[in-house]
Amino acid sequence: MSQSYNRGLIEDFGRWREFSAGMWAWIFHKFTGWVLVGYLFTHIAVLSTALSGAAPYTTTIQALESLLIVRILEVGLLAVAVFHILNGLRLLFVDLGVGLEAQDKSFYASLMLTGVIVIASVPTFLSGVSI
Amino acid sequence: MYTHDVIVVGAGGAGLRAAIAAHEEGADVAIVSKLHPVRSHTGAAEGGINAALREADSWEDHAYDTMKGSDYLGDAPAVETLCKDSPKETIQLEHWGMAFSREEDGRVSQRPFGGLSFPRTTYAGAETGHQLLHTMYEQLVKRGIKVYDEWHVTNLVVSDEERPEDRSCHGIVAYDVQSGTVEGFQARNGVILATGGLGQVYDHTTNAVANTGDGVAMAYRAGAPIEDMEFIQFHPTTLPSTGVLISEGVRGEGGILYNKEGERFMFEYGYANNAGELASRDVVSRAEQTEVDDGRGIEDEYVHLDMRHLGEERILDRLENIIHLSEDFEGVNPLEAPMPVKPGQHYAMGGVETDEHGETCISDLYAVGECACASVHGGNRLGGNALPELIVFGRRAGEHAAGKDLGEPKITTGKVGDFELAEVETPVELGEAGIGEDVVADGGAAADSGTAAASDEAMQRAVESEREMIDSLLEKNEGVQHAEVRERVQKSMTRNVNVFREESRLKQALKDIREARVLYQDVYVGDKSRTFNTDLLQTLETRNILDLAEAITVGALAREEFRGAHWRKNYQERRDEEWLKHTMLSWNDGKPELWYKPVILEGENKTYEPKIRSY
Amino acid sequence: MAERYTSFKPGGRRWLWQRLTAAFLVIVLAFHFFLLHFVYHADEVTFALSQARMEQLTYFSLMILFLVTATFHGVNGVYNALVNQGLSGTRKRAVQAILGFASIVLIVQGVRTALAWAGGVPI
Amino acid sequence: MSTQVPKQTEEEESSAEVVPAGQQKREAKKRERAARIQEEREAEAEEKARSKDDTYHLKVFRYDPEVEGKQEPRFDEFYVPYKQGMTVLDALMWARDHYDSSLTFRHSCRQAICGSDALFVNGSQRLGCKTQLSDLSEPVRIEPLPHAEVVKDLVVDMEHFYDQMEAVEPFFQTNSLPEGELDEQRQSRENREKVKMSTRCIWCSACMSSCNIAAGDNEYLGPAAINKAYRFAMDEREGEDMKQRRLEILEQEHGVWRCQTQFSCTEVCPKDIPLTEHIQEIKREAIKNNLKFW
Numbered sequence A: 001m002s003q004s005y006n007r008g009l010i011e012d013f014g015r016w017r018e019f020s021a022g023m024w025a026w027i028f029h030k031f032t033g034w035v036l037v038g039y040l041f042t043h044i045a046v047l048s049t050a051l052s053g054a055a056p057y058t059t060t061i062q063a064l065e066s067l068l069i070v071r072i073l074e075v076g077l078l079a080v081a082v083f084h085i086l087n088g089l090r091l092l093f094v095d096l097g098v099g100l101e102a103q104d105k106s107f108y109a110s111l112m113l114t115g116v117i118v119i120a121s122v123p124t125f126l127s128g129v130s131i
Numbered sequence B: 001m002y003t004h005d006v007i008v009v010g011a012g013g014a015g016l017r018a019a020i021a022a023h024e025e026g027a028d029v030a031i032v033s034k035l036h037p038v039r040s041h042t043g044a045a046e047g048g049i050n051a052a053l054r055e056a057d058s059w060e061d062h063a064y065d066t067m068k069g070s071d072y073l074g075d076a077p078a079v080e081t082l083c084k085d086s087p088k089e090t091i092q093l094e095h096w097g098m099a100f101s102r103e104e105d106g107r108v109s110q111r112p113f114g115g116l117s118f119p120r121t122t123y124a125g126a127e128t129g130h131q132l133l134h135t136m137y138e139q140l141v142k143r144g145i146k147v148y149d150e151w152h153v154t155n156l157v158v159s160d161e162e163r164p165e166d167r168s169c170h171g172i173v174a175y176d177v178q179s180g181t182v183e184g185f186q187a188r189n190g191v192i193l194a195t196g197g198l199g200q201v202y203d204h205t206t207n208a209v210a211n212t213g214d215g216v217a218m219a220y221r222a223g224a225p226i227e228d229m230e231f232i233q234f235h236p237t238t239l240p241s242t243g244v245l246i247s248e249g250v251r252g253e254g255g256i257l258y259n260k261e262g263e264r265f266m267f268e269y270g271y272a273n274n275a276g277e278l279a280s281r282d283v284v285s286r287a288e289q290t291e292v293d294d295g296r297g298i299e300d301e302y303v304h305l306d307m308r309h310l311g312e313e314r315i316l317d318r319l320e321n322i323i324h325l326s327e328d329f330e331g332v333n334p335l336e337a338p339m340p341v342k343p344g345q346h347y348a349m350g351g352v353e354t355d356e357h358g359e360t361c362i363s364d365l366y367a368v369g370e371c372a373c374a375s376v377h378g379g380n381r382l383g384g385n386a387l388p389e390l391i392v393f394g395r396r397a398g399e400h401a402a403g404k405d406l407g408e409p410k411i412t413t414g415k416v417g418d419f420e421l422a423e424v425e426t427p428v429e430l431g432e433a434g435i436g437e438d439v440v441a442d443g444g445a446a447a448d449s450g451t452a453a454a455s456d457e458a459m460q461r462a463v464e465s466e467r468e469m470i471d472s473l474l475e476k477n478e479g480v481q482h483a484e485v486r487e488r489v490q491k492s493m494t495r496n497v498n499v500f501r502e503e504s505r506l507k508q509a510l511k512d513i514r515e516a517r518v519l520y521q522d523v524y525v526g527d528k529s530r531t532f533n534t535d536l537l538q539t540l541e542t543r544n545i546l547d548l549a550e551a552i553t554v555g556a557l558a559r560e561e562f563r564g565a566h567w568r569k570n571y572q573e574r575r576d577e578e579w580l581k582h583t584m585l586s587w588n589d590g591k592p593e594l595w596y597k598p599v600i601l602e603g604e605n606k607t608y609e610p611k612i613r614s615y
Numbered sequence C: 001m002a003e004r005y006t007s008f009k010p011g012g013r014r015w016l017w018q019r020l021t022a023a024f025l026v027i028v029l030a031f032h033f034f035l036l037h038f039v040y041h042a043d044e045v046t047f048a049l050s051q052a053r054m055e056q057l058t059y060f061s062l063m064i065l066f067l068v069t070a071t072f073h074g075v076n077g078v079y080n081a082l083v084n085q086g087l088s089g090t091r092k093r094a095v096q097a098i099l100g101f102a103s104i105v106l107i108v109q110g111v112r113t114a115l116a117w118a119g120g121v122p123i
Numbered sequence D: 001m002s003t004q005v006p007k008q009t010e011e012e013e014s015s016a017e018v019v020p021a022g023q024q025k026r027e028a029k030k031r032e033r034a035a036r037i038q039e040e041r042e043a044e045a046e047e048k049a050r051s052k053d054d055t056y057h058l059k060v061f062r063y064d065p066e067v068e069g070k071q072e073p074r075f076d077e078f079y080v081p082y083k084q085g086m087t088v089l090d091a092l093m094w095a096r097d098h099y100d101s102s103l104t105f106r107h108s109c110r111q112a113i114c115g116s117d118a119l120f121v122n123g124s125q126r127l128g129c130k131t132q133l134s135d136l137s138e139p140v141r142i143e144p145l146p147h148a149e150v151v152k153d154l155v156v157d158m159e160h161f162y163d164q165m166e167a168v169e170p171f172f173q174t175n176s177l178p179e180g181e182l183d184e185q186r187q188s189r190e191n192r193e194k195v196k197m198s199t200r201c202i203w204c205s206a207c208m209s210s211c212n213i214a215a216g217d218n219e220y221l222g223p224a225a226i227n228k229a230y231r232f233a234m235d236e237r238e239g240e241d242m243k244q245r246r247l248e249i250l251e252q253e254h255g256v257w258r259c260q261t262q263f264s265c266t267e268v269c270p271k272d273i274p275l276t277e278h279i280q281e282i283k284r285e286a287i288k289n290n291l292k293f294w
């Protein structure tokens, strides 16, 4: 072959509109997984303030928790976590060979359920925040 | 230039089997194929492989059925070889892991098929050919046999003695589709042609686009005689837009054929008052064609095959795959509407004349599979007899080419013994138009055989002339394109040399072919690229289509009788006294030469006396 | 040609552990979220409350286990994702080192914090 | 409507070689006639396409490393008259035979068995011959398979796919063949049923092209090759020891563990092979197999 044309990865992801359920599930799962590790690290970092004693810890946490933005981020985290859990369960079933024909439906179900749970818990998450 | 002991052209069932056999005999073998092996049309075969495997069955019965099916135009030594070897070869496939359908006890399944006295058609679902092709390709991979895929073979390199029987084959010339280079492939021991069918001679066929009969045409032009070309099998129920086959199962379950007026024509017009839709393939095909010709076809093209009355449940249960075929390829849901069907070219019984080792009269040149004529199918091929032909004769040719002693063949090749020269009156000149002045060089004749040096030189020259030919095709900037030429021939063949053959129409076809040949003198290739130039390849193929269309028509015009698949309007019966012989054509200085040779009816233990072919 | 003969050890174990930790995490993470956001509300979090929980051995060990599994699951997940995108050779080894190091830091820091709360290993 | 690059033809005309004088006159005449036929033909085609309001609008990817004007990939537009039952492949053939003979694509069987015409049609991998135009929205966008290098127009380089297919020892192996050349190996109906779907693969590479993992990791065996190995690993005729060996091959670094169950392979497979299911089954077999040694 004299020459050939490689369209490269950029173009591939230019096709995102054409991705199917399984691909979206994969992308969302990836994304949420990364956010969760990221959070895990920050979470431990914040909690580490406890090492310098009870007072600094309580103030840090309460200062953070009183911020609306933190609460909103927490709702986001919940969404991310819930989706990752639900889709994770979906994947576990897929690994066991259960319900493969309904894989797209179970993905949509995970999305929907995530939405419902997140909306339902907004009041709890936002309660007591001082604006 | 590449050099191997044995070169196999084509990688369908026949080519693969030949390569494996030659390899097992210790030869250095390579396959050259215009398609990657798994793309070969053997994959399309559905029905099965006939083999007498069971205690209650015998190869003798299989041979009897085959002779009868051939309408006594098969040669007994070839037929008997086929039937004797088929069981062993079929089990060989099983040992290679082929996924045959199975019985309760774990043995391979067999089913009944038209024209067989015992259910001996061994099958793998409705995809026997696919399984066979892939199983054999796997064995090729296992053995590491070299495949030059997407190399289009354009010519044979054959020495140029006067008589074809004295010639020998040195190798081939091929065009690399990806890069556009022309190379020679020298064969120390032999070249095996396994290029498959020639369905593209017609515009409506169950064959693949790649089935352009290249091997037959190349061998023909190199001097090997071609045999019984007029015998073409047509299948009555193929989808009009693609030629996809709708199996006989639909009619077997009770599907009904209707014409435009909604009449059940098989009965209403008395084509088959007893059997109706279940009459034999050729009867149904001719009935459909008559309806269309008489203006009772839908869109002047096809008839309807209706199975809705069978009820959804029964259809889903037994004919589910038909629903998919009709929806995918014709866009018709057969649960809601009748399926359009029409007769389509299906199989070529004729081909390059060979003996039962697959060798042609040119030494070191072999032909196997659908491109060859040994002859096992004679006037008509039985369903399930082509696949065993591939593996039985593929193996034999491979072994013989690699040097194994298979004994003296009983079938003779070339103009020897009792042959009979003949003439047929044609309305136009036959053969090459404008010989000697055209860009398209003749059949690769080259220096005499003998020494290795002479062979090298012959190869060189053949490659050179092929390069020039291709360069000149690419350099030309105006003229006609192959699609135009091809379409003309295909249309005329379908109109005139179809299931019905009458003198005036056959002559018309010859005139059309002549015109197309003249037109082809002006052919040019629009695509100037060297990379994957399918335009160029199709232009080369079109030349083969021209030569073969002519051969089929000449044979059909000469044979004044009704035998097997060959129907002549004014000769409505088989005429054994005169026509129990093979139609042969030799390419003689650019012109077809007609001759006949006797059929061999003497088998190993008995002689097959011609009987009336009725079932 | 796909490389068939490498020194690579079949990836099956890490794959299996990813699933096993996932199954475990479903329970613990749900518990964790529920406890810290629904039972105790976010604005009520204090050092003392955490301390009270941490002083129980079961809770303490559950949290340590939680930390370890989550770290494995998360870091292994990230590693897989990178490898799937064709990471190999030195870069792969570098990533292994970095991720391994980060995991250790995370776990050590987490354990130290837990110990600070519990005031030593609770017995 | 024809999309041949006009500039290029002109250039070639001027650079055409000089033909001997004697031949010239005759050729000129022939050429004239041929040109006329060609023109009539194209005019007729256009006429036909226009007169029917039922035409399909195709946008086809074009690229040719050698032809000026095509070196930069582009899309060409074709209008093809629609006929009941017309497939994407039929439309491409029509466009090639009536507008632009250099339009290049692989095809052969026209019945979904040779696997040569997997294309990217309106955003998903399909066989041209098995896709009805009437199921598609216009314009019908036809591109070569993603993730593969384009050789020309719609033709991609398949070598890598073949390599992957052949890397899994894709051939039957057993240590216990029956003695006699006429003795079959026995296989239960259930077992044949189990491997049946996996044997249907036609090597079209649609699955491989659709898999994001295969796109990211070129060494990944890919769904088709894993399915091929599954076909043998699950065939009871091969025996346990062979199965071990097959699992080892599949467990290689770029083997079965790479699959992230995206399901797109299963969705695009024209032969309806449950690829993800087979891949997952192999993963579980591998785990079971490994656990045995713990």
Ligand SMILES: Cc1cc2nc3c(=O)[nH]c(=O)nc-3n(C[C@H](O)[C@H](O)[C@H](O)COP(=O)(O)OP(=O)(O)OC[C@H]3O[C@@H](n4cnc5c(N)ncnc54)[C@H](O)[C@@H]3O)c2cc1C
Binding pocket: B009, B010, B011, B012, B013, B014, B015, B032, B033, B034, B035, B036, B037, B039, B040, B041, B042, B043, B044, B045, B046, B047, B048, B049, B050, B128, B129, B151, B152, B153, B154, B194, B195, B196, B197, B206, B207, B208, B210, B211, B214, B215, B245, B346, B347, B368, B369, B370, B371, B383, B384, B385, B386, B387, B388, B390
């Ligand atoms: C739809 C259908 C159903 C059928 N069903 C049955 C059945 O049930 N039972 C049965 O027994 N038979 C059946 N047949 C017939 C049988 O399948 C064929 O006769 C047989 O497969 C032909 O095999 P082959 O190896 O000769 O050729 P093919 O499989 O056609 O292979 C030809 C090979 O030659 C190569 N080639 C061609 N030209 C060139 C060239 N110029 N240069 C290089 N390579 C070239 C091609 O690439 C290809 O690899 C069926 C046929 C069709 C069409």
Ligand code: HEM
Binding pocket: A029, A030, A031, A032, A033, A034, A036, A037, A040, A084, A085, A086, A087, A088, A089, A091, A092, C018, C019, C022, C023, C025, C026, C027, C029, C030, C070, C071, C073, C074, C075, C076, C077, C078, C080, C081, D259, D260, D261
């Ligand atoms: C709570 C229940 C959880 C479940 C059921 C779950 C499930 C899964 C599964 C099955 C995978 C594997 C996907 C694959 O390889 O195809 C995965 C990947 C991953 N998980 Fe989780 N997980 C959970 C919690 C977490 C947590 C708490 C974190 C963060 C620390 C996390 C981070 C990740 C990451 C980073 C990946 C890799 C994503 C990728 O492929 O890029 N997960 N998860």
Ligand code: SF4
Binding pocket: D200, D201, D202, D203, D204, D205, D206, D207, D208, D223, D224, D227, D268, D269, D270, D271, D272, D273, D275
């Ligand atoms: S598995 Fe399906 S999609 Fe993949 S190559 Fe085989 S037939 Fe094509």
Ligand code: F3S
Binding pocket: D210, D211, D212, D213, D214, D222, D223, D258, D259, D260, D261, D262, D263, D264, D265, D266, D275, D276, D279
């Ligand atoms: S699309 Fe790819 S990720 Fe797995 S399920 Fe299919 S191989």
Ligand code: FES
Binding pocket: D107, D108, D109, D110, D111, D112, D113, D114, D115, D116, D117, D118, D127, D128, D129, D130
């Ligand atoms: S042309 Fe053979 S699969 Fe489409």
